[in-house]
Amino acid sequence: KFRDPPPTAVPALATEWLARSYFLQSRGDLDGARGAALAAAGKSPGFGFAWARVAEMEFSHGQTEDALKAATRALQFTPNNAQAVALQGFLLAARNERQAAQDRFETAINLDPALGNAWLGLGLTKIRKGQIEAGRQDIQTALTLEPNRAILRSYVGKAHHQEGNFQLARKELELAQRLDPNDPTSFLYTALLNQQENRLNE
Numbered sequence: 001k002f003r004d005p006p007p008t009a010v011p012a013l014a015t016e017w018l019a020r021s022y023f024l025q026s027r028g029d030l031d032g033a034r035g036a037a038l039a040a041a042g043k044s045p046g047f048g049f050a051w052a053r054v055a056e057m058e059f060s061h062g063q064t065e066d067a068l069k070a071a072t073r074a075l076q077f078t079p080n081n082a083q084a085v086a087l088q089g090f091l092l093a094a095r096n097e098r099q100a101a102q103d104r105f106e107t108a109i110n111l112d113p114a115l116g117n118a119w120l121g122l123g124l125t126k127i128r129k130g131q132i133e134a135g136r137q138d139i140q141t142a143l144t145l146e147p148n149r150a151i152l153r154s155y156v157g158k159a160h161h162q163e164g165n166f167q168l169a170r171k172e173l174e175l176a177q178r179l180d181p182n183d184p185t186s187f188l189y190t191a192l193l194n195q196q197e198n199r200l201n202e
Helices: 014-026 030-043 048-060 064-077 082-094 098-111 116-128 132-145 150-162 166-179 185-196
Strands: none
Touching (some): 030 048, 064 082, 082 098, 082 116, 098 116, 150 166
């Protein structure tokens, strides 16, 4: 609910630290969110979801190798954790290991067909391999599962742009901006679209 916790409230349980991590991220405090995730894992070292969260936060700080180690540890404790598997896919994609990344995303989808991040990763991987239409369809599957995630609309808009469908691209990007005006992704892609349409001032 975006309410500040009482100033004297100190999390006692690993799950409370995990919740604090998500709360701090929602406020833009990535360092604090990372610290809370590490506290959750420290409080309960066998808590796979805490290690998956640590992996997410390390990745957000550009610490790819530390993120990969944390994701691997998460899967030692929770081998069917689809989010951790999908995160491995993003980490492999960041190292340009496209086929290995695609395999991880497909595994995550098999574990949890409703995981938007897995469909997003699969779509982005296909697009990077030149399979733009197939990639867009996968990202649209993610968007169907999570229609209020601005980042998904931004990526669908970008894919429409790459296919030359500027009208649909602009529609998705405008929706993304309304959903999350603080996310710069849609504004960047809109600028590139305007440039291609010779709308340089805009």
